[in-house]
Amino acid sequence: MxxxxxxxxxxxxxxxxxxxxxxxxxxxxxxxxxxxxxxxxxxxxxxxxxxxxxxxxxxxxxxxxxxxxxxxxxxxxxxxxxxxxxxxxxxxxxxxxxxxxxxxxxxxxxxxxxxxxxxxxxxxxxxxxxxxxxxxxxxxxxxxxxxxxxxxxxxxxxxxxxxxxxxxxxxxxxxxxxxxxxxxxxxxxxxxxxxxxxxxxxxxxxxxxxGFEANPELRRKFMGEQWVKAKVRGTPHNQGKGIEMALEIGAAFHGRPDGCHAVPMDLNMPNYGNLDIPYLERKHYRKICYFLGVMLNAGGRRFVDEGINFRNYTYAQFGRAILDQPGQFAWQIFDQKVEELLYSEYRFWDASFVQANTLEELVEQLEGVDAKAALTTLRKYNAAVDTSKVFDPTILDGKATKGLMLNKTNWANTIDQPPFKAYPVTCGITFTxxxxxxxxxxxxxxxxxxxxxxxxxxxxxxxxxxxxxxxxxxxxxxxxxxxxxxxxxxxxx
Ligand SMILES: Cc1cc2nc3c(=O)[nH]c(=O)nc-3n(C[C@H](O)[C@H](O)[C@H](O)COP(=O)(O)OP(=O)(O)OC[C@H]3O[C@@H](n4cnc5c(N)ncnc54)[C@H](O)[C@@H]3O)c2cc1C
The missing domain is CATH 3.50.50.60 (FAD/NAD(P)-binding domain)
Structure with missing residues (x-):
């Protein structure tokens, strides 16, 4: 049978x-x-x-x-x-x-x-x-x-x-x-x-x-208080019920309880993914081209090495890094040189961004950010870029900054060609x-x-x-x- x-x-x-x-x-x-x-x-x-x-x-x-x-x-x-x-x-x-x-x-x-x-x-x-x-x-x-x-x-x-x-x-x-x-x-x-x-x-x-990524109470329990604030990129239905049912009858919990996949997302995305939104629009909240520019927090400071590795190996960790920043947000900054390389979601009709022709004007528009500190960071970053190396996004090109407290290891282009664009991002949890x-x-x-x-x-x-x-x-x-x-x-x- x-x-x-x-x-x-x-x-x-x-x-x-x-x-x-x-x-x-x-x-x-x-x-x-x-x-x-x-x-x-x-x-x-x-x-x-x-x-x-x-x-x-x-x-x-x-x-x-x-x-x-x-x-x-x-x-x-x-x-x-x-x-x-x-x-x-x-x-x-x-x-x-x-x-x-x-x-x-x-x-x-x-x-x-x-x-x-x-x-x-x-x-x-x-x-x-x-x-x-x-x-x-x-x-x-x-x-x-x-x-x-x-x-x-x-x-x-x-x-x-x-x-x-x-x-x-x-x-x-x-x-x-x-x-x-x-x-x-x-x-x-x-x-x-x-x-x-x-x-x-x-x-x-x-x-x-x-997993339990869509359940704020289980996120609090297993991952810590700050995770209650994360946006959920996907289905609202993964509430951890499968794990809870098995634990109830004696199954073992395994792995890192606070481990998760979490990605930089548009600050203004909805709290959950939504299949009712047309597919192309849903996908476009993701913002993972930080390796082509820099990310600044509320204090106007960089907080990760944006070029430490290929994007495939960093994007799932950088959501957490953003959640750890004051206010749980950051701004991604790019100049005209890399505009063409930004993924289509950066050009999507409802992408949140600000734009300016000078860095001075740009930092004034970064809501929630210490503008003076941001300008200093960008200037120091530009001065630290190794301009002798050629930018090549197909390899770890070693085009780095030198002498900063936090260097950028690859793809470090200067941010000096207007117009400048800045995109506000937050943390979107994908799965636990x-x-x-x-x-x-x-x-x-x-x-x-x-x-x-x-x-x-x-x-x-x-x-x-x-x-x-x-x-x-x-x-x-x-x-x-x-x-x-x-x-x-x-x-x-
Ligand atoms: C926006 C986004 C993009 C991603 N892109 C990629 C990618 O390109 N490549 C990749 O490898 N991974 C990607 N991931 C991760 C990937 O989605 C997951 O790793 C994978 O889909 C999980 O599959 P799953 O079948 O375990 O769970 P799911 O596909 O989430 O399916 C779980 C199902 O269980 C149902 N369910 C929940 N509780 C119950 C219950 N108590 N009773 C009955 N049904 C229940 C849910 O409704 C859901 O339909 C992405 C995730 C998101 C959110």
Missing amino acids: SKKVIIVGSGNAALCAGIAALEQGAEVLLIEKSTEAQAGGNSRYTAGAMRFAYPSGDFLMPLLSNLDDERISKTDFGTYPKEKFRQDLIDFNDGQPLSLHQKILVNESYETMLWLVNHHIQFEPIYSRQAYEKNGRYVFWGGLTLAAKGEGVGLVEAEMSEFLRLGGQIRYETEAIHLVTTDRKITGVRCQTPAGVIELEADSVVLGCG YGGLQVNQAAAVLSNEGVKMEGLYACGELVGGVFYNGYPGGSGLTSGAVFGRLAGYHAAVH
Whole structure:
């Protein structure tokens, strides 16, 4: 008899779990708290970018949906060996070695991309954000090369249609509120529905229902008081319920409780992401081109090395850095030289910014900022730029400032060509890193370190995949890798 598997959530991780369980012949029911229109979780909000290890550009060819794109023959995809992916993760591990979960993520990343392609998910190169044109060629940087066709919306739609094609069932407006156990084994899920509380039976349950980033009370509890003020970039539905339900029945909390992905965002963005806003507008609140300029806080001072590494390796940490500043805001300053390189969101119709023809006039317009101190900072910064080095955004160009208390390590252009523009930013939390502990089969572990019979987890709510930071594009890959594992084992356990 086929196994009955219930999967909680309908984002990338849950759908991958669903597809993998169906492949094993299980009877799969996916339950989603939100309406159908709001379903798909944070995964729907993403750019669909996925990080995976590949030894050479040839390995990308089986993943690409359109090999006829004439740019492909003029592209240097570079390489992203497993060793580099491991190192990128270790660099954010607070000195700890690679965790079991990180090893699984790296080792399974390419195979999982192939598996997705075999399930009709289409991928294309991210020319607009991860490559620059150089000597007539497209040169990729930072180890992140492909995104799902149609970005997050396209990814979730393609995964959902594959899930349904394989015979999966889905119930919307069905919120998991309690895990039912019999003799210490999971036997079902209690759910809140518009018609009241119901109980659904299962041989195994996969939790793929996101972290606690959208829950201010849990942010306060796990991350500290200041996180209550963070804006939420994605779905309002990831309230940490999956983690809470599992902890209630004895699961272990794992990972860094205050670890999270948090990004510089338009100061005037709404408090939550909103799928009702047209897709292009939603995405445009993000402001991550700080590496082309500088960021100033209320005291008129810089507070991070904006060019310490490629943007992929800093953007998820700099949201926290902004939250730590007085007033929880900062201003990003650019001059005309880099205007063309700023991502399209900086030119979007409702982007917040001020503009001036002199730095003196610009700093007067920076609301909440000590203008005199800001001007001094900008002048000192300009004087410290090494003008002998050539600016090159495709590499860590070493074009740095010298002699400042806080130097900028790469891409340090002078800010001296009008018009000058300044964009106010704050912290937008994307997702949380702390969550449940799972083993190599994505089975949830108890406080005693024992596998909890019939309970699996994947995606954002798995703790210990990321600690103090995040190489961009790893979240969806983690969801797919652990989703596939969780679905497989839930179906065959
Ligand atoms: C704006 C934005 C852009 C991003 N861009 C990228 C990117 O390009 N690349 C990348 O790798 N990562 C990106 N991320 C991170 C990425 O979204 C997450 O890592 C990933 O999507 C998480 O997938 P998931 O399936 O675990 O959770 P989700 O996709 O969030 O799905 C969780 C689902 O569970 C549902 N749910 C919650 N509680 C319950 C309950 N009690 N009962 C039933 N259902 C419940 C929710 O409604 C939701 O549908 C981005 C995130 C955001 C917000």
